Amino acid sequence: MIELFQKAKLHKDRAAIVSNENxxxxxxxxxxxxxxxxxxxxxxxxxxxxxxxxxxxxxFEYVAAQWGIWAAGGMAVPLCVQHPLPSMEYVIEDSGxxxxxxxxxxxxxxxxxxxxxxxxxxxxxxxxxKNSSPLPDIGLHRRAMMLYTSGTTNKPKGVVTTHGxxxxxxxxxxxxxxxxxxxxxxxxxPLHHVHGIINVLSCALWSGACCEFHAKFEAKDVWDTILSGxxxxxxxxxxxxxxxxxxxxxDNKKKQLKMSEAASRLRLMVSGSAALPVPVLEKWKSITSHxxxxxxxxxxxxxxxxxxxxxxRRPGYVGLPLPGVEMRLVDKDNIPVTEELxxxxxxxxxxxxxxxxQKEEATKEAFTKDGWFKTGDIAMLHNGMxxxxxxDSVDIIKSGGYKISAxxxxxVLRGHKxxxxxxxxxxxxxxxxEVVAACLVSGKNTMDFDEISKWLRARLPAYKIPRKYxxxxxxxxxxxxxxxxxxxxxxx
Ligand code: MLC
Ligand code: AMP
Numbered sequence: 001m002i003e004l005f006q007k008a009k010l011h012k013d014r015a016a017i018v019s020n021e022n023x024x025x026x027x028x029x030x031x032x033x034x035x036x037x038x039x040x041x042x043x044x045x046x047x048x049x050x051x052x053x054x055x056x057x058x059x060f061e062y063v064a065a066q067w068g069i070w071a072a073g074g075m076a077v078p079l080c081v082q083h084p085l086p087s088m089e090y091v092i093e094d095s096g097x098x099x100x101x102x103x104x105x106x107x108x109x110x111x112x113x114x115x116x117x118x119x120x121x122x123x124x125x126x127x128x129x130k131n132s133s134p135l136p137d138i139g140l141h142r143r144a145m146m147l148y149t150s151g152t153t154n155k156p157k158g159v160v161t162t163h164g165x166x167x168x169x170x171x172x173x174x175x176x177x178x179x180x181x182x183x184x185x186x187x188x189x190p191l192h193h194v195h196g197i198i199n200v201l202s203c204a205l206w207s208g209a210c211c212e213f214h215a216k217f218e219a220k221d222v223w224d225t226i227l228s229g230x231x232x233x234x235x236x237x238x239x240x241x242x243x244x245x246x247x248x249x250x251d252n253k254k255k256q257l258k259m260s261e262a263a264s265r266l267r268l269m270v271s272g273s274a275a276l277p278v279p280v281l282e283k284w285k286s287i288t289s290h291x292x293x294x295x296x297x298x299x300x301x302x303x304x305x306x307x308x309x310x311x312x313r314r315p316g317y318v319g320l321p322l323p324g325v326e327m328r329l330v331d332k333d334n335i336p337v338t339e340e341l342x343x344x345x346x347x348x349x350x351x352x353x354x355x356x357x358q359k360e361e362a363t364k365e366a367f368t369k370d371g372w373f374k375t376g377d378i379a380m381l382h383n384g385m386x387x388x389x390x391x392d393s394v395d396i397i398k399s400g401g402y403k404i405s406a407x408x409x410x411x412v413l414r415g416h417k418x419x420x421x422x423x424x425x426x427x428x429x430x431x432x433x434e435v436v437a438a439c440l441v442s443g444k445n446t447m448d449f450d451e452i453s454k455w456l457r458a459r460l461p462a463y464k465i466p467r468k469y470x471x472x473x474x475x476x477x478x479x480x481x482x483x484x485x486x487x488x489x490x491x492x
Pocket of ligand 1: 193
């Protein structure tokens with residue numbers, strides 16, 4: 001049996017999940033997921049790592065679906081509830097998912113896919129119907145999950161992890177941040193990325209702790225939950241802390257004091273997925289007395305580096321490698337660099353992903369010959385701690401904690417009837433880290449950028465839509481014909 005389920009058995013009567021104003025125990029979670037597994041198996045002995053996509057908002061039902069897929073021996077492919085249909089279709093097709101579990105709120109949205117005879121779209125309530133079945137034995141080497149991440153290729157790639165890799169990603173954090181069963185965490189992050197799935201949800205359930213879901217981030221609801229006094233832990237991206245600060249500042253002095261007091265009682269607050277600006281860290285400290293613990297991670301590795309839970313948390317730094325994570329910094333020739341010199345972060349260890357799904361070449365290219373995963377992030381060791389300096393590619397943008405491929409957006413833009421060419425970049429932004437900006441080339445002298453955004457919204461998730469546009473007759477290029485993206489920034 002998967003170790004996460006064995007652990008859950010130790011806490012049967014404890015609260016595992018709070019969602020939609022209901023509390024569900026570990027026993028209920030185990031029961032419901034074995035029902036899902038039995039229905040998915042439908043008398044087969046094992047799903048044998050078949051990709052099973054599921055479209056379920058953050059809730060008890062999401063976890064029951066995820067655990068049910070695992071218990072039946074499938075590979076869980078979470079779909080993002082905020083994606084438009086074309087983005088979902090891409091993931092369904094690329095992952096080879098033939099079965100899609102869908103929450104009733106999204107059945108209508110998937111209606112157009114019903115015409116595809118190869119797809120079996122199953123309403124969630126069907127797999128929640130009472131059923132039982134012997135469950136397969138699942139070894140640690142078995143594929144468990146596939147999360148889609150953008151990279152330097154235009155389309156997102158499926159990052160595959162096994163049960164063993166997931167276990168390693170969880171255990172590292174449970175130890176480093178001293179999770180315990182009395183913990184209570186609020187999860188307002190999307191559940192198709194490691195931050196929400198591993199750091200928040202899975203660490204809580206591994207520890208016998210309780211995870212409360214809100215379907216979506218709302219600053220007021222987060223503050224209300226902090227004020228309720230239940231929470232011991234909170235984890236979010238820097239943009240969320242920025243928004244929480246804004247909300248606090250907009251309230252009156254009496255309420256501010258209450259919010260600050262309540263927040264100060266949490267035992268840990270963590271920031272990650274993007275660089276935490278030092279002014280945000282300082283402001284948060286002045287409001288809540290917490291020095292945010294900043295850590296560094298990636299879909300392909302889980303978490304790699306972290307500031308200390310008990311000792312120093314240095315503003316602007318990401319700390320040191322987590323237990324079990326091997327790390328080095330190398331120059332362009334893959335030679336390790338010494339202290340004070342910038343180098344690419346490379347990672348080895350049991351937390352590193354297995355493969356990009358059905359992309360043998362891309363997987364091979366992502367590793368050095370001696371097995372180090374090349375993150376593409378540049379860092380430097382200074383006074384005994386690592387500092388992230390940036391990325392080696394201008395084509396990757398981080399906005400609101402989401403990783404976005406400039407190439408993917410350019411590709412879609414070129415499909416618009418009035419656009420001949422395009423170049424997309426990230427512009428520094430206090431709130432979002434970076435905002436997406438697009439330079440469009442068109443034969444037309446003027447363009448309705450709102451219309452372009454609207455057209456894009458039907459094709460891409462909201463966080464990938466450019467917030468700024470310029471119109472040009474041609475793109476700036478170097479002698480090799482490559483678009484000079486640095487030069488492009490000056491146009492905005
Ligand atoms: C949304 N908006 C944006 C935007 N995203 N504007 C600029 N840039 C962006 N990136 C706009 C919307 O269009 C809308 O405007 C308004 O903001 C509100 O939209 P929303 O969807 O309601 O936004 P909100 O809920 O406030 O979302 C902000 C957020 C979200 C920070 C909660 O971006 C988020 O959940 N980010 C977390 C992503 C994450 O989990 N990353 C982890 C990846 S794993 P309008 O005009 O339309 O009203 C990883 C590894 C690791 O990175 O280390 O963890
Ligand atoms: P993702 O592919 O969505 O998992 O995003 C991973 C990327 O987020 C990393 O490669 C980094 O570029 C970035 N990232 C994560 N944590 C941090 C951090 N603390 N500081 C700076 N960048 C970060």
